[in-house]
Amino acid sequence: MISGATGSGFGVPLAGVVSEFSDAIEFIFRSRESRAGGADVGGSQMLDLLGEHLQLTLAASLVACLVSIPLGLWLGHIRRGSFVAISVSNVGRAVPSLALIAFFVAYLGVGFTNVTVALALLAIPPILTNTYVGVAQVDRDSVDAARGMGMSGLQIVRRVELPLALPLIFGGVKTSVVNVVATATIAPLAGVVTLGDPIINVSTYGDEGRLAAAIVVAALAVAAELSLSALQRAVTPTGLKLGSGRTLRERFPFPKRRVEATP
Amino acid sequence: MSVPLAQVQLRDRSGDTGCVSNNGFCPDWIADNYQRYQDPLIEHIVLTLISVAIGFAIAFSLALLAHRRRWLAGPIVQVTGILYTLPSLAVFFLLLPLTGRGRTTAVIALVSYTLLIIFRNVRTGLDNVPAETRDAARGVGLTDRQLLWRVELPLALPEIMAGLRIATTTTVGLATLAFFAGAGGLGGEIFADVNFKSNVVVAGGLCVLLAAALDLLILLAQRLATPWARAAR
Numbered sequence: 001m002i003s004g005a006t007g008s009g010f011g012v013p014l015a016g017v018v019s020e021f022s023d024a025i026e027f028i029f030r031s032r033e034s035r036a037g038g039a040d041v042g043g044s045q046m047l048d049l050l051g052e053h054l055q056l057t058l059a060a061s062l063v064a065c066l067v068s069i070p071l072g073l074w075l076g077h078i079r080r081g082s083f084v085a086i087s088v089s090n091v092g093r094a095v096p097s098l099a100l101i102a103f104f105v106a107y108l109g110v111g112f113t114n115v116t117v118a119l120a121l122l123a124i125p126p127i128l129t130n131t132y133v134g135v136a137q138v139d140r141d142s143v144d145a146a147r148g149m150g151m152s153g154l155q156i157v158r159r160v161e162l163p164l165a166l167p168l169i170f171g172g173v174k175t176s177v178v179n180v181v182a183t184a185t186i187a188p189l190a191g192v193v194t195l196g197d198p199i200i201n202v203s204t205y206g207d208e209g210r211l212a213a214a215i216v217v218a219a220l221a222v223a224a225e226l227s228l229s230a231l232q233r234a235v236t237p238t239g240l241k242l243g244s245g246r247t248l249r250e251r252f253p254f255p256k257r258r259v260e261a262t263p
Numbered sequence: 264m265s266v267p268l269a270q271v272q273l274r275d276r277s278g279d280t281g282c283v284s285n286n287g288f289c290p291d292w293i294a295d296n297y298q299r300y301q302d303p304l305i306e307h308i309v310l311t312l313i314s315v316a317i318g319f320a321i322a323f324s325l326a327l328l329a330h331r332r333r334w335l336a337g338p339i340v341q342v343t344g345i346l347y348t349l350p351s352l353a354v355f356f357l358l359l360p361l362t363g364r365g366r367t368t369a370v371i372a373l374v375s376y377t378l379l380i381i382f383r384n385v386r387t388g389l390d391n392v393p394a395e396t397r398d399a400a401r402g403v404g405l406t407d408r409q410l411l412w413r414v415e416l417p418l419a420l421p422e423i424m425a426g427l428r429i430a431t432t433t434t435v436g437l438a439t440l441a442f443f444a445g446a447g448g449l450g451g452e453i454f455a456d457v458n459f460k461s462n463v464v465v466a467g468g469l470c471v472l473l474a475a476a477l478d479l480l481i482l483l484a485q486r487l488a489t490p491w492a493r494a495a496r
Binding site: 090095099182221 | 286344345348349350351352353354355356357359360361429432433435436437439440443450453454457458459460462463464466467470471474475478
């Protein structure tokens with residue numbers, strides 16, 4: 001049990017901080033008796049928590065993708081509903097995740113399904129907005145050219161608009177997944193025992209368990225971000241990768257002055 | 264150092280009627296008890312404003328720095344990107360051994376979340392200034408500093424304000440978790456009784472209203488600060 005850093009400020013001895021973190025890391029790898037009695041915590045039990053956390057994240061992200069990608073593709077393809085697609089993300093940002101989950105608990109009760117739906121609702125706005133923007137920003141000329149080649153509407157979506165929008169869509173998915181990983185931490189409030197359990201039920205796990213959970217959640221979020229970034233780069237069409245420079249002038253070595261002084 | 268959660272959860276439900284003991288949505292209870300949300304609301308506002316102000320000061324300076332020394336932009340985006348990715352709830356507890364419970368910890372976590380948003384928008388705003396405008400400003404003899412403050416920043420203002428709005432609404436949402444770090448706010452009220460509909464609706468509703476109100480205020484400030492945008496319309 002740690003009692004050192006109760007006060008604020010930076011006069012905390014470094015040794016205390018190091019020992020708190022090493023306790024927490026030991027907690028991740030070695031199980032120990034629960035403070036409240038009952039089953040052991042830490043060690044392999046952390047793996048169970050991690051498993052539940054991943055399941056919840058995956059379920060919520062999948063539901064969000066299944067709802068928002070088709071809707072975004074459709075709205076982007078007909079180039080209507082920009083107001084809906086954009087403002088949904090503004091509204092989504094203003095609703096705190098804790099409030100949303102509490103709302104679900106109070107009105108619909110606890111359980112895996114309810115939390116999945118609540119997290120999916122949080123995950124929809126970034127994916128929907130990005131999909132819409134990704135498709136709507138596809139060059140009109142490319143779409144016209146595709147139509148001129150005799151492609152049907154569905155073919156245009158599948159073979160022109162979707163590939164060109166993929167980087168942005170994956171950007172939205174990345175934002176949402178990282179957000180869901182973070183928010184799944186408060187799922188124990190609604191009866192789903194994720195990595196947030198040591199944070200919410202600190203009396204069972206102790207301070208070192210709570211810090212351990214914080215470390216694992218942070219690592220998980222970073223891992224999700226990095227792997228989805230790699231995936232995002234992998235799905236970017238080669239033609240778009242050329243455009244990694246910020247402006248046209250950086251992409252292509254145009255002469256700096258457009259009008260050369262003539263003698 | 265452990266959170267006195269049990270203490271929070273034992274909440275007083277004075278004026279107990281059938282509705283309240285059924286965890287219902289009770290206008291009467293709300294009318295009698297709205298005062299209990301006053302202090303958390305103020306804490307929430309203070310927490311948000313401090314965090315956004317500090318975050319803006321840091322991110323704005325970094326963006327100006329990166330505007331002059333372009334090679335800095337990459338590393339800054341990477342570092343702030345990692346800070347943005349870390350869940351703030353985890354950051355609270357990672358900071359606890361260093362900074363202890365209280366507002367400092369909460370503010371550090373919230374600030375670290377706003378940096379990327381504001382930095383990115385300021386940079387986009389500055390980059391979107393047309394090269395012709397810049398050439399013209401140099402042509403009439405503005406120095407680098409004058410160019411920045413009289414031409415580039417005013418033109419970038421809509422983007423900058425957009426970033427500030429996103430950062431503010433996001434911070435209002437994240438500040439609901441600040442009570443985990445011992446910094447109070449409306450989240451503590453929500454957490455104290457998640458089963459009680461009246462409580463959840465009032466505390467959650469106040470968060471949403473606060474986000475909307477601050478968003479409108481910034482929008483209004485932007486209108487006042489950019490009279491030329493109205494004239495052009």
